[in-house]
Amino acid sequence: MTRRMIIDTDTAADDSFALLVGLLHPDSQLEAVTIVSGNVDFEQEVENALITIEAAGRSGEVPVHLGARVPLARPWYEASAHGDGKGNHDFPKPRQQPSDERAADALVRIVDENPGEIDIVAIGPLTNIATAIALDRDFPQKVRELRIMGGCDNSVGNVTAAAEYNFYVDPEAADMVLRAGFDTTVVTWTLTLSHALWGEPMLAAIADIETDLAKFFTILDKPNLEFNGTVGIVGSTHPDSLTAMLLVRPDLVRASSRRFAAVEHHSDLTRGYSLFDDRPARNAPNVTVIDDIDAEGFYRAYCDLLKAGAKR
């Protein structure tokens, strides 16, 4: 079944790989890309998204809307894992220009024109989604499904011991969005480490795929692989592409659970901590958390995408 989606992204490395799912998977119809402040410099994120659209052979076909340049209530906090987010490689200047319409306006308009039809894949800090709610309080009810990459399932984070990056960067937005009444599914950093970590043999097999798209993947993946090596993670991590893939490949989900989720935004020590409670009698569930996936199936599905290559 074709899913009509908007991808909200702080585009660097695995964000680009998620965009490729939206741009090229046969069951995806990507309506728009919205850019949010996160991983790398905002203008670099925009360029990375446009380069990815170019690499997919879809220049000019999917609009890119510029969104929040800072979190709701805090300064920008750069991620250290990505270099410039495009493999520190010099790509030709992309032909497509960004849209004049801002991200939050585009989110509200597209969803308003297609109530119950549009899925949002949110793979950066949740500032743009929170801003869309501020513009239209009925926005959560009109979105079909909201898929979020964020948080840790009561485990150690990747920015601090308490927090995963996306929720750490804009914890006010994350908490607001989780409580806003969307039909929400969360892919956590915890699931990523156990099920979307691709080691050297898997990456070598991708490097052997003879398409320009696989070469693009290998270039962009390298800084993440090198950074992970410095923090004891053996392989490259694929949280965003997993989040996008599970929308078009729901058969890859092996287990999920309904939970109450909220994000800490008062403390310094636990800023961005995601609380997931599986006791419905204590806290009414507001999200579905993906607990287990077919990890091998995800990898194979992604390889199939790279083998098929760019649209011609």
Ligand code: CA
């Ligand atoms: Ca991201």
